[in-house]
Amino acid sequence: MCLVVGAQETPPAPEQQIKAAYILNFTRYASWPASVLADARAPLVVCVMGQGSGDIARQLHSRAAGSHPLDLRTITRGEDAAPCHALYISPSERPRQAALLARLRDQAVLTIGDSASFLADGGMINMMLVEGNIRFEVNLAAAKQSGMSLNPRVLALAERVVGGAAK
Known part of the structure; x- marks a missing residue:
């Protein structure tokens, strides 16, 4: 991947680049109900919220999840x-996180945070730093409640x- 940075922009932190790559892959391996994403070529709306999320959005610019171009x-x-079809919530939104996730509980929105x-x-998906590497954990019950599924x-x-089969 080539990243061109303008003179007044600062390059995103490597951690934000890695998180963006994870988010892209999560959208590629998630399935939405047909009623939500019926057209195979419809844009997949990926929303980001909170401090640092702008760097993640820039990394996802002009990308696609399968046949769905990302609309950031x-x-x-x-x-x-x-x-939103997918929503990344940054740690800065922690005080509002529970209320926001409760609002989205029955909607087919892939929720990703850290x-x-x-x-x-x-x-649904929480990214975390483990021994210097980004790893993730999944709440399968939350995905199922929203009508979504994640690739095995x-x-x-x-x-x-x-909330699902043990690893």
Whole structure:
């Protein structure tokens, strides 16, 4: 991957680049109900929220999840998450995280975050730093409740799967 950085921009932190790659792969291995994403070529709306999420959005620019081009949006309020197919919530949103995830609980929105309480708050995929590497854990019950499914390959790579078959 080649990243061109303008004179006034700072390059994204390597951690943000890795998180963006994970998010892209999560969208590629998630399945939405046909009623939500009926057209095989429809854009997949990926929203990001919170500090540092802009770097992640820039890394995802002009990318695609299978046949779905990514439509990236930065949101600041939970109410703005309605058109999102996937939502990354940065750790800066931790105080509002539980309420936001409760609002999305029955909607087919792939929720991705990186805070210790993300799965307990109802999020689907939590990224975490383990021995200097980014790993992830999955809340399968939250995905199922929203009508979504995750490819078994994703589940096999997870550090931990909650609410489903053990690893």
